[in-house]
Amino acid sequence: MSSILFECNHGVAKITLNRPEKYNSFNRDMALLLQKKLNDCAADKNVRVVYLTGNGRAFCAGQDLCELLGEDPPGFEVILAEHYNPIIKKIRNLPKPVVCAVNGVAAGAGANIALACDIVVATEKASFIQAFSKIGLIPDCGGTFMLPRLIGIQKASALMMLGDKVNATEAERIGMIYKVFSTETFAEESMQIAVTLSTMATRAFAYTKEALNASLTNSLEQQLQKEDEIQYKAGHTLDYSEGIAAFVEKREPVFKGE
Ligand code: LHQ
Secondary structure (H helix, E strand, O other), rough: OOOOEEEEEOEEEEEEEOOOOOOEEEEEEEEEEHHHHHHHHHHHOOOOEEEEEOOOOEOOOEEOOOOOOOOOOOOHHHHHHHHHHHHHHHHHOOOOEEEEOOOOEEOHHHHHHHHHOEEEEEEEOOEEEEEHHOOOOOOOOHHHHHHHHHHHHHHHHHHHHOOOEEEHHHHHHHHOOOOEEEEHHHHHHHHEEEHHHOOHHHHHHHHHHHHHHHHHHOOHHHHHHHHHHHHHHHOOOOOHHHHHHHHHHOOOOOOOOO
């Protein structure tokens, strides 16, 4: 059985982390396969949105700690440079929205991969743990970049040092994630977000991501300049023409992501 399941329906590419007996923790094979699937999603114009989730009780428990003790384990420099950093960069630079549907516990790298996604939703049973401090490591996968920007440096420091478990409701309350859904409706409602996005103006989403990425380090002056440049590009898409035409004609737009 593959460590990553993949299916694509009506523009929604569903990527499922699939090592349930290991809480979908990452070994090298799963990390490289996830990168390949993200590359495929970026290149395939039929894919309009990516929906990332986990199989079983957990979303992802981060690094497979058993792999570190196995025969010929990958070194730390390999794990970050070849496994996790490319995953984070591919998610942030993917010119399409990535919805992360956190179906259970998200710990260590698993938590920070989720937080790198564009829209993060969770089942009420999910939780988020910056587990790194419990094993003497620092938060990676861009966690030290994203988490303080999401919830402020004070809460981020405390969660990273204490390794507290944050339940999904609290994660929503403090702005770590977008929304929590009940166990009964989670699968349907999280997928509905992806389906809705898949019918919208995909290239505008790519430009929105580009602008948001830039905003994380730009001054206001630089950011206004960036918006100026990118809005010009958005204004030359077919979806923009369609959006305007549909408004004037008082009908629903049919966006093709072009
Ligand atoms: C696991 C794991 C796991 C293997 C649960 N590995 N089996 C970067 C730089 C370089 C090196 C290191 O890594 C990194 C990035 C990182 O991600 S570092 C952080 C690594 N992750 C952790 O430290 C989390 C470890 N796991 C846990 O703390 C708990 O398992 C959590 C809080 C996630 C869930 O707790 P419980 O709900 O009580 O479940 P459990 O502990 O009973 O786990 C269920 C099974 O999953 C169990 O297997 P078993 O055969 O006993 O049923 C665990 O061994 C397995 N599992 N996490 N990371």
